[in-house]
Amino acid sequence: MPQNTICKTVHQYNKTRIPSEDMARLCEIAEDCRRVKNYVYRLYGGIGGLSKIYPGYTVQNEMTASGLRQELGLPSVYFYLAVFDALADIKSQWTRTKSQVLGRINQNQGLTPEEKHFLRFLLKVNNALDAVLSRSSVQLRQDLQKQYDQLASGVEVKKLENYMRRQVRALHVRQNSQKADGFSLSERAYRYEDHGIYITIKEKRRRIFIPLTDNNHYDRQIYLKLFPQEGNIEIKVPVQVAVKRHRDYKASVGLALGLTAMFVTDEGHIYGEKLGEYQREQSEWLRTQTARRHADREAKPGRKKYSAKKRRMEERLHSYINMELNRFLKTEKPEVIYIPKLPRPGRHGGNKAVNHLVTLWQRGYIRKRLEQKCGQQSVRIVEVFGKGISIECSGCGGEGIRENGMFRCPGCGYEADEKKNTARNVKKRGTAMEDCP
Numbered sequence: 001m002p003q004n005t006i007c008k009t010v011h012q013y014n015k016t017r018i019p020s021e022d023m024a025r026l027c028e029i030a031e032d033c034r035r036v037k038n039y040v041y042r043l044y045g046g047i048g049g050l051s052k053i054y055p056g057y058t059v060q061n062e063m064t065a066s067g068l069r070q071e072l073g074l075p076s077v078y079f080y081l082a083v084f085d086a087l088a089d090i091k092s093q094w095t096r097t098k099s100q101v102l103g104r105i106n107q108n109q110g111l112t113p114e115e116k117h118f119l120r121f122l123l124k125v126n127n128a129l130d131a132v133l134s135r136s137s138v139q140l141r142q143d144l145q146k147q148y149d150q151l152a153s154g155v156e157v158k159k160l161e162n163y164m165r166r167q168v169r170a171l172h173v174r175q176n177s178q179k180a181d182g183f184s185l186s187e188r189a190y191r192y193e194d195h196g197i198y199i200t201i202k203e204k205r206r207r208i209f210i211p212l213t214d215n216n217h218y219d220r221q222i223y224l225k226l227f228p229q230e231g232n233i234e235i236k237v238p239v240q241v242a243v244k245r246h247r248d249y250k251a252s253v254g255l256a257l258g259l260t261a262m263f264v265t266d267e268g269h270i271y272g273e274k275l276g277e278y279q280r281e282q283s284e285w286l287r288t289q290t291a292r293r294h295a296d297r298e299a300k301p302g303r304k305k306y307s308a309k310k311r312r313m314e315e316r317l318h319s320y321i322n323m324e325l326n327r328f329l330k331t332e333k334p335e336v337i338y339i340p341k342l343p344r345p346g347r348h349g350g351n352k353a354v355n356h357l358v359t360l361w362q363r364g365y366i367r368k369r370l371e372q373k374c375g376q377q378s379v380r381i382v383e384v385f386g387k388g389i390s391i392e393c394s395g396c397g398g399e400g401i402r403e404n405g406m407f408r409c410p411g412c413g414y415e416a417d418e419k420k421n422t423a424r425n426v427k428k429r430g431t432a433m434e435d436c437p
Helices: 020-044 057-066 068-072 076-107 113-124 126-133 142-152 157-171 275-295 304-332 352-359 363-376 418-435
Strands: 005-013 182-185 190-193 196-200 207-211 222-227 232-242 251-257 263-265 334-341 380-385 401-403 406-408 415-417
Touching: 005 363, 020 057, 020 068, 020 076, 020 182, 020 207, 020 222, 057 068, 057 076, 068 076, 076 113, 076 157, 076 182, 113 126, 113 142, 113 157, 126 142, 126 157, 251 418, 263 418, 275 304, 304 363, 334 363, 334 418, 363 380, 380 418, 406 418, 415 418
Parallel strands: 251 334, 334 380
Antiparallel strands: 005 232, 182 222, 190 196, 196 207, 222 232, 251 263, 401 406, 406 415
16 A cells, blocks of 8 residues: 655754854763763674664663763753664664675575575574574574474584674674764754744753744654854754655656766656766866865865865755756656666776766765655656666667667667667566566
8 A cells, every 4th residue: 555655854954053052062962972872882782782672672771770871961851862873773784784694695606595595594583693693592483493493404503603603793893973963852852932942951941942944843853963163053853744646647767877967768868967067077176175185284274165165066966966856757757667776886997087986976865865756756666687787789688789878789780879778678677577477
């Protein structure tokens, strides 16, 4: 059943510069929250904490008994949110670790299919993985225990458990927070009033008032980001917005992502044609600034103008990307979008300028904004396996030749723009994938 709402982040800003005394109080809370998070990372971020982080109430009880909140004098509305923010980070890190271990398992040619199946089972069942990492016997509920015993009967368990421990030790990272530039607030920690917001501080029965640029009121957990040098704050509020449904959105569109143009459709329509120009301008400017700074280390030039211009260039680029995404949706009116699932971009030989440009490619931001906007407009996104998709002829399926941005197939004589041919293949593969029973 399609969802009726989607989460969107709303931003609020202070209207006037925040007094240094009030900013110092907010920075003190942010520093205390950082210390709390690092405490949680240190105790529960490693292998020994895996059994306690799901669902997390054990950690909450132990943190309450630790006395850290009383030592810091931190209100509970900040303390427990910092604890659960740290737990969320730890869970995300374990997800990344499991994904990396799974990748190594899949690529390991020395493992049999039965051994890979057993290792995947360990990664999928948290209690089994925790038992293996802590070198204890695997005790699961009845149905999972039966499946575990069946898988274990056909493999050398001790060898595979040692393999799993080695991979986790090599890949898992214990996190650490270095910056105290913000903190989360529950709805009991603030109230909207007098065209601004009152925020709870560490002093009892006292709040500081910050006038805001809008009069919007919210009643949910928010995040307060601090900019002490500028005397500013940014409030991030997650809100649920209604999903729009369009009866005239019926098209199926294949997309080919590019570095010079944002993407090309299977019909050859180009969106974000100036993306490469903006990114190249930003890349060249950043390389020039880096070279100047390295050449004149003793001068130690200020970074204020550099940071301001860098932020303006990024905002211009992001504004252009969002404008082109909106134009794409309004013009193509898609019901489903097919995009290739491609690996991360690699290096291009010894050309430093090209490598730097590829590093700054906004592919992640484009993908994130496309998913957000498609979710709001009830447009489905389907990922298509992208191996060999750029050299395959979309007409006959044979192998073609790419040259100077054009694609040519010697077999059937088909000629087209390289990206258009790729987009047609994306749509073809996506349609075939969805037609499979």
